[in-house]
Amino acid sequence: SIGWLPLGGYVKISGMIDESMDTEQMKQPVQPWEFRSKPVLQRLLIMIGGVLFNFILALFIYSMILYAWGDSYIPVQKVETGMQFNESAKGIGFRDGDVLLTADDKDLVRYDGNTLRQIVDARIVTVLREGKKVQIYIPADMMQSLMTDSVRFASYRFPFVVESVIPNSPALAAGIQQGDTIKALNGKLTAAYYDFIIEMAVLREQAATSKDDNIDLHQVKIARSRAGIVDTLTLSADPSFKIGVAPLSDLTKLLPTVAVNYGFLESFPAGIVLGTNTLKGYVSDMKHIFSKEGAKQLGGFATIGSIFPAEWDWHQFWYMTAFLSIILAFMNILPIPALDGGHVLFLLYEIITRRKPSDKFMEYAQITGMVILFGLLIWANLNDVLRFLF
DSSP states (O other), X not given: OBOSSSSXXXXXXXXXXXXXXXXXXXXXXXXXXXXXXXXXXXXXXXXXXXXXXXXXXXXXXXHHHHHHHOEEEOBGGGOTTOEEEOHHHHHTTOOTTOEEEEETTEEOOBOSHHHHHHHHHOSEEEXXXXXXXXXXXXXTTHHHHHHHOSSOSEEEOOOEEEEEEOTTOHHHHHTOOTTOEEEEETTEEOOSHHHHHXXXXXXXXXXXXXXXXXXXXXXXXXXXEETTEEEEEXXXXXXXXXXXXXXXXXXXXXXXXXXXXXXXXXXXXXXXXXXXXXXXXXHHHHGGGGSHHHHXXXXXXXXXXXXXXXXXXXXXXXXXXXXXXHHHHHHHTSSOTTSHHHHHHHHHHHHHHSOOOOHHHHHHHHHHHHHHHHHHHHHHHHHHHHHHHO
């Protein structure tokens, strides 16, 4: 069947108890075309088929993405400005500006979900700090701490390059232009945009607590680089300690980037690797769902919608479509009655014991599975509502 909402559909198979709970058909004489009349191995292949083709579809989409757009990433070991870390990371020894090198002696290549799992699951992470290698010990409950945080574990630090200047702003009056790089604030080096923001926040706090009216903290000196020439500009920040510029945020224009292109035949093994790693990562993350913080991370329809970009992007659309296909494949094979995995579980029981579960048992199992699924659905969407409200 096909629903008017794009939330998927299902194929009703004659001769089996499924979510339609059509028990009347099971009281009729067995017909040769029905599911229940087929050998158990055939029935097992039928139940695995949907999950298998969900996964195959994801692999195909990933392959075509790599063929059409290739792959590009920022190598973490080549980012001289390092990473910006959240408070949990700093609490175990990371510092802003650390360059990620290895996790348990395995090289960290790019910063993504797989790299975060490597770091969290590692015993020791090695970083480059002020030209020296430093080892950081990762506690066993690191993932629980990260799930509690409302901000990312880390993000790339990037130079403060001006993308645009607001009209009638202090920056425009001082002569700052698009393409300029802000190198220092009041004599303090600001190697990254975050450094500038932090220094401005310090000035704002000082101004709020200062009792000396003779000191104008809004008056700042900025070292500006243009065409390789560095000069110092004096300007007066607005009451919010903003100077009226927007930073360039396209990291591919600010940090070293590796681009990999694939031919048509090359894209298939690369797509298989990408899809397999995505599945492994998702399965690995599922173990955290049974913790208190992990249960809070469950999301419903709003969470699914939020993973798509605000503006239409074919690359992201197909990437998310493949990812959702991976999720569907994995979730559907879980051994929960009402899912394909539940049917697979009972078919395996039939193969091992050579005895088929009764129709009445299957009815009760189906009802139990539906209760579990609806409970999870309500919980996940309730989390979305709570996140929106609080």
